[in-house]
Amino acid sequence: MDYFAQQLINGLVLGSIYGLIAIGYTMVYGIVGMINFAHGDIFMIGGFIALITFLILVSFGLTAIPLILLVVLLVSMAITALYGWTVERIAYRPLRHSFRLAPMLSAIGMSFVLTNYSQVAQGARVKPVPPIITGGYTLHEGAEGFVVQLSNIQIIVVVTTVVLLALFTWLVSSTRLGRDMRACEQDQTMASLLGVDVDRTISMTFVIGAALAAVAGMMYLLYYGLVDFFMGFVAGIKAFTAAVLGGIGSLPGAMLGGLLIGLIETLWSAYFSVEYKDVAAFSILIVVLIFLPTGLLGRPEVEKV
Amino acid sequence: MSANPAVQTSRAPGAAFILKKALVSAFVALVLFSLMIGVRTEAGPQGQLVYWTRFGDLAAMVGAVFGGSIIIELLRQWWGPVDTVKVVPASVQRGLSLAGRLLPPVLLVFTFLVPVLFYNERYILDLAILVLTYVMLGWGLNVVVGLAGLLDLGYVAFYAVGAYSYALLATNFGLSFWICLPLAGILAAFWGVLLGFPVLRLRGDYLAIVTLAFGEIIRLVLINWQSLTGGPNGVTGIPRPTLFGIPLSPADDGLAALLGIEFSPTHRIVFLFYIILALALLTNWVTIRLRRLPIGRAWEALREDEVACRALGINTTTTKLTAFATGAMFGGFAGAFFATRQGFISPESFTFHESALVLAIVVLGGMGSQLGVALAALTMIGGFELFRGLDQYRMLVFGMAMVLLMIWRPRGLIGHRAPTVFLKHSQAISSDLVKEGHG
Numbered sequence: 001m002d003y004f005a006q007q008l009i010n011g012l013v014l015g016s017i018y019g020l021i022a023i024g025y026t027m028v029y030g031i032v033g034m035i036n037f038a039h040g041d042i043f044m045i046g047g048f049i050a051l052i053t054f055l056i057l058v059s060f061g062l063t064a065i066p067l068i069l070l071v072v073l074l075v076s077m078a079i080t081a082l083y084g085w086t087v088e089r090i091a092y093r094p095l096r097h098s099f100r101l102a103p104m105l106s107a108i109g110m111s112f113v114l115t116n117y118s119q120v121a122q123g124a125r126v127k128p129v130p131p132i133i134t135g136g137y138t139l140h141e142g143a144e145g146f147v148v149q150l151s152n153i154q155i156i157v158v159v160t161t162v163v164l165l166a167l168f169t170w171l172v173s174s175t176r177l178g179r180d181m182r183a184c185e186q187d188q189t190m191a192s193l194l195g196v197d198v199d200r201t202i203s204m205t206f207v208i209g210a211a212l213a214a215v216a217g218m219m220y221l222l223y224y225g226l227v228d229f230f231m232g233f234v235a236g237i238k239a240f241t242a243a244v245l246g247g248i249g250s251l252p253g254a255m256l257g258g259l260l261i262g263l264i265e266t267l268w269s270a271y272f273s274v275e276y277k278d279v280a281a282f283s284i285l286i287v288v289l290i291f292l293p294t295g296l297l298g299r300p301e302v303e304k305v
Numbered sequence: 306m307s308a309n310p311a312v313q314t315s316r317a318p319g320a321a322f323i324l325k326k327a328l329v330s331a332f333v334a335l336v337l338f339s340l341m342i343g344v345r346t347e348a349g350p351q352g353q354l355v356y357w358t359r360f361g362d363l364a365a366m367v368g369a370v371f372g373g374s375i376i377i378e379l380l381r382q383w384w385g386p387v388d389t390v391k392v393v394p395a396s397v398q399r400g401l402s403l404a405g406r407l408l409p410p411v412l413l414v415f416t417f418l419v420p421v422l423f424y425n426e427r428y429i430l431d432l433a434i435l436v437l438t439y440v441m442l443g444w445g446l447n448v449v450v451g452l453a454g455l456l457d458l459g460y461v462a463f464y465a466v467g468a469y470s471y472a473l474l475a476t477n478f479g480l481s482f483w484i485c486l487p488l489a490g491i492l493a494a495f496w497g498v499l500l501g502f503p504v505l506r507l508r509g510d511y512l513a514i515v516t517l518a519f520g521e522i523i524r525l526v527l528i529n530w531q532s533l534t535g536g537p538n539g540v541t542g543i544p545r546p547t548l549f550g551i552p553l554s555p556a557d558d559g560l561a562a563l564l565g566i567e568f569s570p571t572h573r574i575v576f577l578f579y580i581i582l583a584l585a586l587l588t589n590w591v592t593i594r595l596r597r598l599p600i601g602r603a604w605e606a607l608r609e610d611e612v613a614c615r616a617l618g619i620n621t622t623t624t625k626l627t628a629f630a631t632g633a634m635f636g637g638f639a640g641a642f643f644a645t646r647q648g649f650i651s652p653e654s655f656t657f658h659e660s661a662l663v664l665a666i667v668v669l670g671g672m673g674s675q676l677g678v679a680l681a682a683l684t685m686i687g688g689f690e691l692f693r694g695l696d697q698y699r700m701l702v703f704g705m706a707m708v709l710l711m712i713w714r715p716r717g718l719i720g721h722r723a724p725t726v727f728l729k730h731s732q733a734i735s736s737d738l739v740k741e742g743h744g
Contacts, residue, residue, distance in 0.1 A: 035510045045341070052340045055356050075340075082336055094712045101456050102715045104510055105668055108458075108661055109707025116701040121341045127354060233657070237521070240514060275529040282518035282525075289515055290503040 015262020040236015247298020467640025
């Protein structure tokens with residue numbers, strides 16, 4: 001039971017990270033109707049920028065951990081958001097009226113560019129960082145000496161996710177930008193007739209998605225203590241699975257899907273086999289698409305001619 | 306009249322505009338590259354991370370973006386808007402179409418003669434075999450992507466199934482290459498159907514992701530199922546193909562001894578070359594024949610419009626499944642050949658990069674054009690060989706090329722296959738033609 005509780009905590013933390021990435025997929029899909037295949041790599045870039053900023057700050061002699069974390073968070077969100085903007089501007093905007101498969105293929109190309117760009121720029125080796133945030137609480141001490149622990153870093157990941165999610169929900173539901181986004185999601189032509197700048201709204205969608213992915217990248221760095229240039233691929237597919245599981249286009253769905261995928265992956269590793277955890281996640285994607293194509297919270301898609 | 310100057314300025318923006326645009330690009334580049342290129346991190350000797358700055362590289366990159374942006378803007382002005390049609394003189398057009406008709410037979414004859422012309426150049430023969438393998442994979446994937454319009458990102462899975470089928474059947478049961486080849490094709494086709502069933506209802510993008518996930522699942526299973534596949538170590542000692550049971554070896558019962566000529570390892574290379582050439586031509590021939598059958602027409606119709614297809618009573622389920630199975634079967638053949646050529650296979654040969662490479666060949670070749678795919682395979686694999694020294698930049702350039710290609714020529718560089726059958730001119734159908742009992 002204690003073991004299960006510990007795995008539950010671990011799964012929720014991992015799920016929060018997936019959920020943050022999944023929001024980027026689901027938003028872009030909702031508005032532009034394409035899978036932003038490069039989003040996983042944006043997450044990876046976010047992790048790298050957080051790592052580099054952290055190194056620089058530490059070498060300048062900063063010791064106040066909360067200040068460092070705040071600066072790292074803001075810098076990595078800002079720069080990664082610009083990456084998201086640039087990717088949209090270069091690879092997707094010129095293709096908005098192209099044929100069906102073009103944006104997908106362009107996105108695959110962009111994903112290769114980002115992966116290999118960071119490999120060339122930062123080297124292929126895994127970059128480890130020493131644990132930045134240590135300590136934690138013991139929740140429960142079992143009879144056989146098994147301890148259920150909640151570490152500080154886990155608390156930070158979950159709290160950050162919840163705060164960002166609240167901020168983001170407010171942004172979509174009560175600001176001008178959020179209204180524009182919802183309008184574009186329903187009908188781009190009509191929205192532009194009513195004075196919504198569609199291009200700008202789509203750009204902002206990518207910017208916000210990338211900023212959230214940057215947070216996820218930073219949390220990943222803090223939680224696992226490493227980044228490498230290839231981590232975006234698998235994390236990207238899993239986050240996409242989360243978005244599909246929750247119902248693509250639905251924001252609460254993305255978070256719910258992320259948590260579920262995180263839980264499933266952790267529990268699978270704990271009780272079955274670590275080697276097949278990715279197989280389990282990918283199989284869920286296939287199974288969900290067969291039996292529940294609209295996801296848990298998604299709306300059925302009407303096919304129009 | 307008053308609108309004229311405005312039009313003029315919008316068509317040819319002045320130097321100030323170009324400069325401003327370039328400056329903005331350079332600033333964006335500065336922010337983007339500031340940390341990723343300006344700072345280099347590496348794990349130090351004690352395992353802790355160290356970093357050093359590379360402001361020179363950063364400045365060079367930003368300068369390159371600035372210059373590149375000006376050049377692109379100038380080119381854009383010189384070329385005019387993207388959708389203007391450049392009129393090609395009739396004589397040039399006729400010349401091009403003649404060249405287009407002559408090219409396939411010339412290319413085919415040349416390919417047949419490659420082992421004769423380059424008999425002593427082992428490197429060229431090996432490269433030719435590699436190119437032909439990709440031509441075959443491209444033609445196989447072309448059935449799925451080019452003809453049926455189903456974006457398959459997991460094609461390498463079938464290649465892997467074919468390769469492992471042959472490798473395991475041959476090493477465990479001692480079956481010969483010629484028995485295993487059809488078996489590998491059948492098994493791959495079977496997996497194609499298995500994958501096809503669940504994804505039938507999915508739209509383009511979803512289909513792409515699911516096929517990608519499927520490809521990864523196959524690879525992960527190959528890595529982890531150590532007792533069967535040998536895991537990351539792969540399968541070694543895969544037997545070479547024989548000519549009707551006669552091995553191409555220096556042994557007493559080898560082909561060279563039977564013919565009374567001196568043995569040379571090149572014999573086997575040439576033999577492999579003709580095997581893959583035959584397999585590729587088989588793929589091409591089957592595809593061309595299938596295109597003329599109702600099933601081929603149905604594939605093309607499916608690519609153009611799935612809803613209309615269904616409305617016309619075409620069974621989209623079987624149409625998609627046959628496309629998947631046919632494409633997968635050729636992938637399986639190619640995989641079996643790959644296994645026998647290498648003599649050693651491991652899951653590392655079947656990554657997503659491989660799928661993307663084959664897909665890029667099909668896209669570059671113009672999705673559906675047989676000649677285009679062959680030329681694209683030659684260009685891509687040849688290009689990869691030329692830049693072998695710049696190994697780490699290879700995939701970077703490859704990705705950029707894919708993006709630029711989609712922007713510039715989304716229908717492919719070389720050719721584009723229009724539907725085989727289409728209405729020559731649009732026809733207004735008057736209402737008295739479709740009255741009840743007459744339509």
